[in-house]
Amino acid sequence: xxxxxxxxxxxxxxGGLKTTAATxxxxxxxxxxxxxQEIDPKGIKQADQKQxxxxxxxxxxxxxxxxxxxxxxxxxxxxxxSLNTHYDTRLKRERLAxxxxxxxxxxxxxxxxxxxxxxxxxxxxxxxxxKVQRVIHLAGQTDKYLSNSSPQDCVQNNITAFVALLEACRxxxxxxxxxxxxxxxxxxxxxxxxxxxxxxxxxxxLDAATQRAxxxxxxxxxxxxxxxxxxxxxxxxxxPWGRPDSVLFAFxxxxxxxxxxxIYNDGSNTRDFxxxxxxxxxxxxxxDTPAEPDPAWLTEMPNQATSSAPWRVLNIGNNQxxxxxxxxxxxxxxxxxxxxxxxxxxxxLEKSQSCADTTALQRATSFRPNTALSxxxxxxxxxxxxxxxx
Numbered sequence: 001x002x003x004x005x006x007x008x009x010x011x012x013x014x015g016g017l018k019t020t021a022a023t024x025x026x027x028x029x030x031x032x033x034x035x036x037q038e039i040d041p042k043g044i045k046q047a048d049q050k051q052x053x054x055x056x057x058x059x060x061x062x063x064x065x066x067x068x069x070x071x072x073x074x075x076x077x078x079x080x081x082s083l084n085t086h087y088d089t090r091l092k093r094e095r096l097a098x099x100x101x102x103x104x105x106x107x108x109x110x111x112x113x114x115x116x117x118x119x120x121x122x123x124x125x126x127x128x129x130x131k132v133q134r135v136i137h138l139a140g141q142t143d144k145y146l147s148n149s150s151p152q153d154c155v156q157n158n159i160t161a162f163v164a165l166l167e168a169c170r171x172x173x174x175x176x177x178x179x180x181x182x183x184x185x186x187x188x189x190x191x192x193x194x195x196x197x198x199x200x201x202x203x204x205x206l207d208a209a210t211q212r213a214x215x216x217x218x219x220x221x222x223x224x225x226x227x228x229x230x231x232x233x234x235x236x237x238x239x240p241w242g243r244p245d246s247v248l249f250a251f252x253x254x255x256x257x258x259x260x261x262x263i264y265n266d267g268s269n270t271r272d273f274x275x276x277x278x279x280x281x282x283x284x285x286x287x288d289t290p291a292e293p294d295p296a297w298l299t300e301m302p303n304q305a306t307s308s309a310p311w312r313v314l315n316i317g318n319n320q321x322x323x324x325x326x327x328x329x330x331x332x333x334x335x336x337x338x339x340x341x342x343x344x345x346x347x348x349l350e351k352s353q354s355c356a357d358t359t360a361l362q363r364a365t366s367f368r369p370n371t372a373l374s375x376x377x378x379x380x381x382x383x384x385x386x387x388x389x390x
Contacts, residue, residue, distance in 0.1 A: 044069045052076040054132045057139030059092035065280045076109040078130045082116040117161035127172045137179035147207040158210035170225045176290035181231040184208035193357040196305030222311035228290040235317030235356045239276030240383030260342040267325035272317040272354045275376035278369030282316040285365035317356020318369045334381035
């Protein structure tokens with residue numbers, strides 16, 4: 001998982017920098033790991049007691065940072081990832097090497113399982129072997145273009161995998177299942193700012209439709225089996241160790257190479273960019289506070305964000321939307337290099353604004369993201385330069 005390229009604001013393109021033909025950056029998994037892992041420190045709220053947590057997709061961008069945060073506070077982390085090839089696995093393996101280093105440094109217990117949620121008995125065996133108490137589900141297919149070209153894979157990776165996970169959590173009486181969703185589920189029906197109370201029944205993308213389906217599937221399990229579930233709608237996540245096909249990666253490469261960034265719709269499209277450590281703080285705090293039935297929920301006037309079952313959905317966003325032009329300006333300042341911009345006209349695949357209402361998140365977790373774009377972009381650029389040795 002990683003930055004979801006929700007809007008067609010720019011054409012990412014391909015870059016050069018210091019990479020090999022097919023494997024990406026030249027930094028090896030053991031090279032300067034201690035230095036790189038300290039680029040972006042942030043305190044994570046301590047739990048009342050240590051937990052054994054299964055994290056799916058722990059080799060991915062968000063999964064890696066979440067696993068790292070839990071290890072650093074002393075939880076036992078069981079990582080579960082198929083290491084698929086949606087993008088180069090070298091970056092994923094480097095993240096896993098860092099998790100090994102963090103576990104050694106902190107003394108926390110960490111185990112990594114390479115397996116597919118949909119195939120074989122590994123999931124059930126893992127939950128039983130390690131006596132997992134909570135699950136944070138961050139695996140899934142979030143690339144809208146890949147989803148359009150391979151819809152069956154999208155359904156398999158998102159819906160089929162999630163049903164397998166729900167069944168396993170029910171069977172082993174998991175204390176709380178927290179899972180990733182996306183603000184893209186609001187689709188054509190959103191208001192601004194986007195509130196969990198609003199309808200999310202008109203998604204415009206296939207991957208968003210599968211994520212909305214997962215929210216509804218979670219509700220059925222919460223209702224029938226009293227399984228506490230929390231769906232987290234992420235808003236444009238960015239930061240160090242992000243996906244190489246993300247907007248910031250593509251823009252930073254273009255700027256440093258002096259190549260034009262092709263920008264759709266005059267650059268005024270806005271996104272609510274969320275810095276990775278803010279997002280992880282929200283994920284961890286949500287996981288620490290299991291969903292409960294809403295005593296105020298009424299059948300006659302149903303709240304779309306809660307239920308009479310132990311189920312809820314929460315936004316995690318910065319509540320500070322910025323334009324693509326502002327994002328590029330922040331990168332220019334951090335890189336100390338001017339971008340070459342090419343404005344073009346293109347189709348609008350979906351509504352081009354996003355802004356998270358984080359009232360419910362703050363009420364549930366006593367936290368809301370607050371990292372300024374300029375600070376987050378500088379952290380990303382510091383890591384980007386170190387990682388690419390430029």
